[in-house]
Amino acid sequence: MKRKVRGSILIILGLLLAFSGAALYANYERQAALAEQNAEVLLTELSRTMEERRLKGIVTEAPEGQMPQILLEGHALIGILEAEEAGIRLPIIENWSYENLQYSPCRYSGTLEEGNLILLGHNYYRHLGNLGQLEAGDAVTFIDISGKSHAFQVAAAEVLKPTQVEELKSNPYPLAIFTCTDGGESRYVVYCEKNEGMGT
Numbered sequence: 001m002k003r004k005v006r007g008s009i010l011i012i013l014g015l016l017l018a019f020s021g022a023a024l025y026a027n028y029e030r031q032a033a034l035a036e037q038n039a040e041v042l043l044t045e046l047s048r049t050m051e052e053r054r055l056k057g058i059v060t061e062a063p064e065g066q067m068p069q070i071l072l073e074g075h076a077l078i079g080i081l082e083a084e085e086a087g088i089r090l091p092i093i094e095n096w097s098y099e100n101l102q103y104s105p106c107r108y109s110g111t112l113e114e115g116n117l118i119l120l121g122h123n124y125y126r127h128l129g130n131l132g133q134l135e136a137g138d139a140v141t142f143i144d145i146s147g148k149s150h151a152f153q154v155a156a157a158e159v160l161k162p163t164q165v166e167e168l169k170s171n172p173y174p175l176a177i178f179t180c181t182d183g184g185e186s187r188y189v190v191y192c193e194k195n196e197g198m199g200t
Contacts, residue, residue, distance in 0.1 A: 031102065036126040038103040042091040045072045046080065046145075054147045067111050069094045070145050078107060081119065081177070082141040086130040092142075096120060108178075112142065112150055115174040123188075128179035131190055132157075140192045142175065152192035160187045 049070055053060075060068040069076040076094035096106035105121025105128060121128040134140070140152040152175050159181065160168060168176065173191040181188050 032122075032124040032126070035102050035104075035122065035124050039090055039127065042073060042075065042077065042093075042104055043080065043089070046070065046077050046091045050080075050143075050145055050147055053145070060145060062111075062113075065111070067094065067107065067113075068145050075100065075103060077145070079142055079144040081105065082143065083131075083134060083138065085135070085138040086133045088128070088130065090121070090127065092119060105177075109169060112144065112174075116169075117142070117174065118168065118176045118178070120178050123179040123182070128177065131177060131179050132188055134190055139195065140175065140177075140190075151195040153195045154190055155193040156191045158189055158191075160189055162187060 049072060053070075060070070062068040067078040069078050071077075077091050078094045079092050080089065081092050082089050091104045093100045093104055093106040096108050100106050101120075101122050105119055108118040108120045110116035110118050123129045123131070134154045134157070136154050136156070138154045140154060142150045142152070144150065155173060160178075162185075164187075168178065168187070168189065171189075171191055174194055175192040176189055177192070178187045178189040180186070
């Protein structure tokens with residue numbers, strides 16, 4: 001009798017775990033779909049606004065330690081990140097927060113001018129989920145809000161622990177992009193060097 005009771009309890013626990021896992025996955029998929037829609041709206045608006053500003057010759061100065069930005073849909077946007085080999089074309093939000101990351105990747109720290117820009121984003125499929133597909137030599141472009149293209153190429157990649165903040169911030173590359181690994185236990189970082197032969 002005790003074995004039957006114990007077996008029934010184990011079956012119930014197993015079913016509960018399965019249902020919990022399915023619910024968590026469904027929630028993740030909903031968040032990813034919403035984040036994709038949010039990024040698409042911001043990208044469309046940002047692209048249109050950048051072109052209008054370019055035609056009008058509008059130039060925006062940046063406060064110290066920040067980058068020139070455009071306020072759209074309640075978010076300060078600093079440009080567009082492109083990495084064709086990974087299917088990435090996304091707007092970048094100036095200040096990172098967990099709320100902002102539900103819309104698009106964000107600036108974690110640094111600037112283009114200072115040569116230490118670090119970007120981060122969720123590993124949703126349509127955000128930075130394909131970051132790991134980039135290989136050494138692949139092109140990465142950051143288009144600032146003036147429409148100027150800053151050309152980079154992948155130089156290296158590594159996996160860091162969430163606690164290795166100083167290692168991330170002290171990296172010698174002008175551009176670093178990172179996202180969570182599956183499960184969120186580590187951070188996958190792609191380091192980029194300038195591609196002097198490209199850019200406008």
